[in-house]
Amino acid sequence: MANEEPTVLIIGAGTFGTSTAYHLAKQYKDPSRVTIIDRWDHSSPLEEKQAAAIDTNRIIRTDYESHLYCDLANEAIHFWFWSIAVQGHFHKTGWIVLDDKEGGFGDAVKKTFIERGGDYTRSVPPEQLQEYAVTRGIQTEHLGQGYFNPEAGWCDAERATQSFIKVALELGVQRVTGQVQQLLLNTNKSSLTGVKLHDGRILSADKIVLAAGAWTSSLLSPLEETLNFNQQDRIERQITAVGRLSAYYTLSPQETQQHIESNLPVVVIGGKVDIIPPSQPNRTLKINDLKTEVVNSVVTPSGHRITVPAKRHQADIPARLKRESSRIMQDAMPQWTSGRTPTRWRVCYDAVTPTEDWLLCRHPHSALSNLFLAVGGSFHSYKG
Numbered sequence: 001m002a003n004e005e006p007t008v009l010i011i012g013a014g015t016f017g018t019s020t021a022y023h024l025a026k027q028y029k030d031p032s033r034v035t036i037i038d039r040w041d042h043s044s045p046l047e048e049k050q051a052a053a054i055d056t057n058r059i060i061r062t063d064y065e066s067h068l069y070c071d072l073a074n075e076a077i078h079f080w081f082w083s084i085a086v087q088g089h090f091h092k093t094g095w096i097v098l099d100d101k102e103g104g105f106g107d108a109v110k111k112t113f114i115e116r117g118g119d120y121t122r123s124v125p126p127e128q129l130q131e132y133a134v135t136r137g138i139q140t141e142h143l144g145q146g147y148f149n150p151e152a153g154w155c156d157a158e159r160a161t162q163s164f165i166k167v168a169l170e171l172g173v174q175r176v177t178g179q180v181q182q183l184l185l186n187t188n189k190s191s192l193t194g195v196k197l198h199d200g201r202i203l204s205a206d207k208i209v210l211a212a213g214a215w216t217s218s219l220l221s222p223l224e225e226t227l228n229f230n231q232q233d234r235i236e237r238q239i240t241a242v243g244r245l246s247a248y249y250t251l252s253p254q255e256t257q258q259h260i261e262s263n264l265p266v267v268v269i270g271g272k273v274d275i276i277p278p279s280q281p282n283r284t285l286k287i288n289d290l291k292t293e294v295v296n297s298v299v300t301p302s303g304h305r306i307t308v309p310a311k312r313h314q315a316d317i318p319a320r321l322k323r324e325s326s327r328i329m330q331d332a333m334p335q336w337t338s339g340r341t342p343t344r345w346r347v348c349y350d351a352v353t354p355t356e357d358w359l360l361c362r363h364p365h366s367a368l369s370n371l372f373l374a375v376g377g378s379f380h381s382y383k384g
Contacts, residue, residue: 005033009194009205011180011219013038014054015382016360016374017211018161021168031172035203037195039179042162054158055348056248056284057276058382059266061095061152065108070116076383080155085167089160092153093277095266096124098146103271106147121147132264134275134285137335143270154266154276157382176203183208183223183371190367211374214241214349217306225302227367234304238359239351239376241307243294245317245325247342249285256283273332284343287333289325294347309349317345352378 005028010017013036025031040054060080062073080090099105113119124147126140169175178197186193194204212219220235231237251259256278267275274288296310322345330337353359356378363371 005030006206007033007204008035008207008209009203010034010036010209010211011195012036012211012213012215013165013175014161014211014213015377016213017209018164018168020209020211020374021173022164025168025171025173028172031168032174034168034172035174035176035205036165036168037176037178037180037197037203038165039177041177042165054161055246055346056156056158056282056286057154058157059095059152059154059274059276060090060383061149061266063095063097063109063149063152065105065112067112067116070112073383074116077151080383085163086155086160089156089163090153091155091277091279092151093263093265094148094150095152095268096128096146096148097268098124098126098129098143098270100142100270101144103144106145110147120151121149124148129267129269132262132267133258134264134333134336135267135269138269138332139334148265152266155382156279156282176201180212180219183210183219185223185226185367189227192368192371207370207372209372209374213351213375213377214243214307214309216351216373216375217241218308221300221304221306223368225300225304227365229365231304233365235373236304236306239353240295241309241349242352242379243296243309243347243349244379245289245292245294245321246346246348247287247289247325247329248344248346249287249340250343251278251283251285253280253283256280259285269332272328275333287329287342289328291328292321292325294321294349310347314347314349315344317347348379350377350379351375356380 010020017036021034021036024034028034062070062077064070064073080086097106110119110121123145126143129135129138178199180195181198182196184193184196192208194202196202216239217236224234259277264277271290273290276286278285295307297305297307299305353376359373359376361373363373
């Protein structure tokens with residue numbers, strides 16, 4: 001029928017894919033015309049899921065220099081406060097951000113807040129870090145004045161993502177478990193018809209949303225070669241698959257409670273580490289290394305170089321990288337990390353754009369006009 005809602009196939013059930021499914025489910029008269037493809041079954045262990053959106057926690061904040069991103073983040077954060085769908089997953093701990101002395105992020109954020117009509121941050125001297133057990137003993141000479149934003153915090157990303165997709169499924173969205181092998185062109189190479197999964201299944205749709213994060217280049221590259229794309233028109237010019245290291249420390253209930261009672265916020269130190277506090281349910285203190293990055297390149301059959309996540313398990317991290325990352329964490333948390341070994345490590349991959357802006361658009365090539373890109377999380381986009 002001419003007025004029938006188009007069928008939509010969403011590739012990827014991470015941040016952008018799940019959000020797209022959720023919002024289409026709210027807008028469509030018949031949400032069953034929307035299908036989301038998830039590489040993992042919902043019952044798969046957390047440690048087996050490689051998506052950036054599936055993790056113990058993710059930072060939720062509105063702090064941006066850009067008015068656009070600040071506005072969008074403020075719109076999104078209300079959902080975390082009030083929506084029944086994600087109640088209990090958001091922990092409003094606030095966050096402290098300290099730049100290097102030459103850094104200007106804090107001042108730029110405050111300027112944006114003021115221009116929007118309200119700055120609820122307060123200044124934090126570097127010495128205040130000595131109040132928290134995790135940062136006691138840190139050398140603060142290189143740090144400038146920081147700030148505390150009480151509205152920020154962190155969420156249980158795995159459970160929150162599951163809650164989002166649960167709402168979409170209850171409204172009628174279809175979910176398929178499987179891994180996409182190929183995007184399919186019609187016979188005259190003028191439009192996409194759907195996808196082929198590794199198990200041989202074919203899924204068709206009127207419109208396709210590619211929300212595959214760090215795996216975007218690996219899926220688009222074969223199409224680009226079939227359609228004879230010039231190098232400057234390839235997706236790899238706009239996104240890079242980048243991995244960053246995180247260390248997870250399982251704490252005792254007593255130590256967890258001590259951190260909670262000290263009102264430990266999320267702490268960001270001079271572009272070196274993020275420290276995300278524990279809760280009693282997870283009893284996990286997580287440290288994100290902001291400096292050590294992993295970029296895995298492969299060469300396509302036609303000789304083009306693209307970046308893709310490494311095939312090794314995300315917990316299988318080379319000893320050299322662990323040592324490098326440990327030094328960064330020990331520098332930021334000298335006393336707390338002394339004598340401790342992470343319970344586990346993880347390399348988290350995301351698609352990073354040159355400016356860390358999102359790539360949310362229809363593909364410009366005439367043969368791919370029914371393909372929409374939702375990619376470029378750049379390690380800052382988990383908000384909903």
